[in-house]
Amino acid sequence: MRRVELSRLEGCRADLSDLTPERIEFIDSAPWAGEAPEAGEADRDFSIEAIRTFVFQQDVIPDYGAYARHLGLETRDCRLWKDIPAVPVSAFRSHDLSASPSEGETTTFETSGTTISRPGRVRLTDTSIYEASVSRNFVRHLLSDGARLHAVIFGPAKAEAPHSSLWFMADHLVRELCAGGTWVVQGGEPNWKRADEEFERAQAGGQPLLLFGTTLLFQAWFERCDREGIRFQLPRGSRAMDTGGSKGAAVDISRETVQDSFERVLGIPATHAVNEYGMAEMGSQFYGDSLLAAHEGRAPCPGFAIPPWVRTRVLDPETMRDVPEGKSGVLVHYDLANLEIPLAIQTEDVGSVAAGRLRLEGRLPEAERRGCSLPFERFVERERA
């Protein structure tokens, strides 16, 4: 693999306003896996952008710079994106890791707090890179047929949840890519009737819908429909994106169960129920392949697609060295959509990467958390707000 020419990076201590349009350009034009001229070249381009970002961030996010120096990783040591130090995701909770001045006007996303720790915070003065990443990724995995649909959001509107990256994302998608939206959660409570009405209307009018929400809320609605014997047959082309899995639920819900429910209650086939994995600390998300594969007339690839402006490293949880392709370990994400917050993030999620696709193996199963020992997780549970 060719090394990044560091000379290209020197003197590139640009500011946010210079970097932002370039970064949007990069995200909008990065070739998806398979479309790239050569994997090595794509990796080199990624490294250049990543190291530029790191150079910028270690100056403007002082705590990130201090951490990198403490680990003995200076810019001059960075030859590849993998050389960039990753901040622990928990540091978003303990420290302000934003490049934006705290007094200025910013958009703030919070991760959920716990009894003893304040919520993690992500502050952005400019959300345009985030929006570019959301749009390009969402269009590819949910709207690859160019459809412009009415959206039914199983969640609150942005105004009701101003610090949630997920509902910010929904709001953006409705505004930019949909023909209007209906929000099911109002005043903190789900109003199932609103969803029913939209589904009846779509059924009668033959207009397909886009559903967007958390797996748990969809599951709660499915259970209510099963209880009351409610069924819909949404028009062909209707699709759903659910996120979060069964985290926080009393019982694990398998992917098959979620897909079955979409099919049984709404008539949305498994191909059109797309799972998403994301976190407030990342500007980019990961999507399942089912709908894109259906659109391209091929079998779906397992796992989540890693967008070309993101890389994920998998490290042996004992040695923290890279594991061979396909083996599982700790996930460390490098996200070029993170310009105002550190781009490299060490998670405690476990998974694997094979053929450019991410497989999640999740976090500690509930069974392991039981016992008379106080689970660490109870204190530091991290959920995407």
Next chain:
Amino acid sequence: MTQGLFDAFYLPPALARDAETTVQRFGPAHDAIELRLATVTPSNLARWIDALCAARAKHLAARPASEIHRVLERVAQRFLDPQSPVHRNATAWLARSGRFSTPMIARAIEDTFRPLAQGGVSRWVASELGSVAVLDHPEPDRSRIPRQAFGPEWMLQIYAGNVPGLPVWPFYSALAMKSAVLAKTASQEPVLAPLLARTIAEEDPDLGACFAVIWWKGGTDELDRAAIRRAPAVLAFGSDNATANIAREAHPDATLVLHGPKVSVGYISSASLTRSALGSLASRAAYDVALYDQQGCLSPHAFYVERGGEIGPAAFASALGAALEALRDELPRGEPSAERAASVQLYRAQAQFEEAIGNRGTQVLASREGTDWTLVYEDGAGFTPTPAYRTVRIHAVRGIEEVVLALQPVAHSIEAVGIEAKGREKADLAAEFAAIGVPRIAAVGSLQSPALSGTHGGVHRLAPFLRWSTVELGSMQPRSPKARRPKTRPASGSRSRKRKPTTKRRRGRR
């Protein structure tokens, strides 16, 4: 010995004959063991509970307690004897189930069964109840009022799998007070409870008719309900959700002792931080941390170390690191799951982040390779549980006041404090921790060896479940030897007979 199927349940022979079983794989895919499990349904549960109660009326209620205790003591001895097939079988299957290293399992068996052997059960009962005979007939108490103790007709016990050996004392407690037991094993540790049940049944088939050890998936509502709603007494270990569910489903008159999640801490006074004492102190502290891979509620997650001693808190941290390093070989860890190790790595990275920006003087000391042990040193008191697997926080403190302030809001999550101090200071420190409600205060190095006759979660192991009959008839003639023979209590068929206005709901955690 550990080839083939393991029978991960026990039913009395009369019930086992018609029981359906299934086989499930357990443990890592590459090295799974096969467990045979009894198929549990609500109607099975009801039938089994009836049978256990009938057996208890026949074999247990009228039997002198001392006789039962001797059986239990003999069984404990068999588990302790390294030559006995029971000991070898338990060690081998616990090792095969994969959570803990063999030296750790040996330690667990020793620590669990030693206090029960050679008169241990009788001594335990006598220390809590005043005498053993009080379980057989009215016996004068200290105020010379005769009284008799009755254990519940049967107990539902729900185990956790975080510490090997956990089911043993609860199981013994029920039989020691002549109660039948329906025990539900933990999905993480399906081995020891059925082995114990089989061994007791082998030793004494009558006793073996009075208990069952089974497993069903926790959260299976219809089964949880079928067991919990009928139980006159429940002793359970579990998550907040699981214990809350039991409290919700239980009969209003049932006695509940529910052990939710907790951890322990240590406190080291400056007077005890001397050069000559450091080595021993560090090894004892390391032992408390290392035992059961810090999975139990008695495992310390933080040490509060006073400044101003001959040795400073940082030197204590270094010595503790060295002692944990020594235990890597002496008392090896079980292999943590990838998720557990990922939590430790994230915790380390966070501490290094704090170290980098000079927050609270944080310093990280860790094993060179792997996640074997991690120490995070910081200035000032605070409390957050660590992800365990030998991950500890060392807080350099000025004195007890700041520690009390830091622990007060989380005192309900603390099971024990290990104290290292000298002379009068010991009692003073103990009083401070007792005042904020810490249930157990012990010496550093003894955190993991609770007294059988002591408390768990602030309650005794027998007393909360007992109902007393006191005889307040003034001075009486001594009863004839014939009349002293234990009376058979009628097996109570309806719940209302067991209702006692004095029965209280108790919970092992506040």
